Amino acid sequence: MLDLKIGFIGGGNMAASIIGGLIASGVPAENIWASDPSTESLSKLTKLGAIHAGKDNNAVINTVDVVVMAVKPQVMKTVANDIAAAAQKAKPLVISIAAGITSDSLNNWLGGKIAIVRCMPNTPALLQCGATALYANTSVSSIQRQQAEHILSAVGINLWVESEAQLDAVTALSGSGPAYFFLLMEAMQASGEAMGLSPEQSQKLTLQTALGAARMAVESDVDAAELRRRVTSPNGTTERAIGIFEQGGLRELVDRALTGAKIRSEELAQELDS
Ligand SMILES: NC(=O)C1=CN([C@@H]2O[C@H](COP(=O)(O)OP(=O)(O)OC[C@H]3O[C@@H](n4cnc5c(N)ncnc54)[C@H](O)[C@@H]3O)[C@@H](O)[C@H]2O)C=CC1
Numbered sequence: 001m002l003d004l005k006i007g008f009i010g011g012g013n014m015a016a017s018i019i020g021g022l023i024a025s026g027v028p029a030e031n032i033w034a035s036d037p038s039t040e041s042l043s044k045l046t047k048l049g050a051i052h053a054g055k056d057n058n059a060v061i062n063t064v065d066v067v068v069m070a071v072k073p074q075v076m077k078t079v080a081n082d083i084a085a086a087a088q089k090a091k092p093l094v095i096s097i098a099a100g101i102t103s104d105s106l107n108n109w110l111g112g113k114i115a116i117v118r119c120m121p122n123t124p125a126l127l128q129c130g131a132t133a134l135y136a137n138t139s140v141s142s143i144q145r146q147q148a149e150h151i152l153s154a155v156g157i158n159l160w161v162e163s164e165a166q167l168d169a170v171t172a173l174s175g176s177g178p179a180y181f182f183l184l185m186e187a188m189q190a191s192g193e194a195m196g197l198s199p200e201q202s203q204k205l206t207l208q209t210a211l212g213a214a215r216m217a218v219e220s221d222v223d224a225a226e227l228r229r230r231v232t233s234p235n236g237t238t239e240r241a242i243g244i245f246e247q248g249g250l251r252e253l254v255d256r257a258l259t260g261a262k263i264r265s266e267e268l269a270q271e272l273d274s
């Protein structure tokens with residue numbers, strides 16, 4: 001795996017995170033290629049290590065075993081069409097991290113019969129603390145599955161889904177998910193301030209509470225519901241707050257919000273396919 005030549009088309013935030021994670025996990029920088037028209041993106045990438053960074057997407061395809069497509073969904077079709085001839089010749093494993101682009105669309109834009117792993121990471125990948133779900137089309141071999149896992153595991157945990165449609169649920173849950181926790185943090189901070197704490201105090205207490213709760217939920221051998229019950233003393237303060245959340249329909253609201261995100265993910269796939 002250390003000899004694998006890995007390329008990135010599009011060298012923005014997500015690509016930089018994955019490249020940073022790969023180098024931190026021991027992948028030699030000289031085995032990494034990246035292309036991006038932006039001089040600013042390229043200079044950020046070269047600061048991560050001595051990777052081969054340039055502006056020619058086709059040069060990357062012609063060189064690597066695995067290419068990560070890390071451009072915005074809206075430009076994916078143009079970029080894929082531009083590299084299709086080279087991809088047909090070189091037949092690399094193509095990993096797409098773009099939201100809403102189906103493996104069928106990308107395969108068609110690349111000229112067909114391409115091994116494609118479509119995945120949905122999330123922004124905590126920036127801290128190598130991401131959660132990624134992966135889906136492989138039928139052209140992907142078991143060795144290529146391992147290569148995709150190797151690359152995405154550099155930025156956090158990953159798991160496979162067997163149906164591509166499940167990626168819409170993943171997008172709604174973990175792709176967009178960090179924003180839901182940030183929203184709750186914003187609301188808790190505002191409430192702390194309204195109750196008389198300074199903005200600094202409220203922010204500090206909110207953020208450490210979020211971090212502590214997340215670590216407990218991940219590291220404990222009991223589930224979130226049990227951890228919640230353990231904070232909730234009979235007739236105490238937590239019970240009052242949880243009761244108000246439940247009466248306000250928090251669970252139903254969360255379900256409606258995530259279902260809305262899933263439907264939007266399905267719509268995006270149709271819009272981007274046209
Ligand atoms: N931000 C998020 O929460 C998540 C983003 N993604 C996906 O990751 C992908 C990349 O997103 P970011 O890194 O946040 O975007 P970004 O804007 O930071 O990076 C995109 C890069 O593509 C480059 N680019 C533009 N045209 C190009 C071309 N013709 N050839 C090569 N490179 C080109 C841009 O110069 C830029 O550096 C997107 O498809 C997005 O859907 C996936 C999961 C989560």
Ligand SMILES: O=C(O)[C@@H]1CCC=N1
Binds near residue numbers: 099171175176
């Ligand atoms: O909001 C979005 O559409 C993208 C997909 C997952 C996170 N950001």
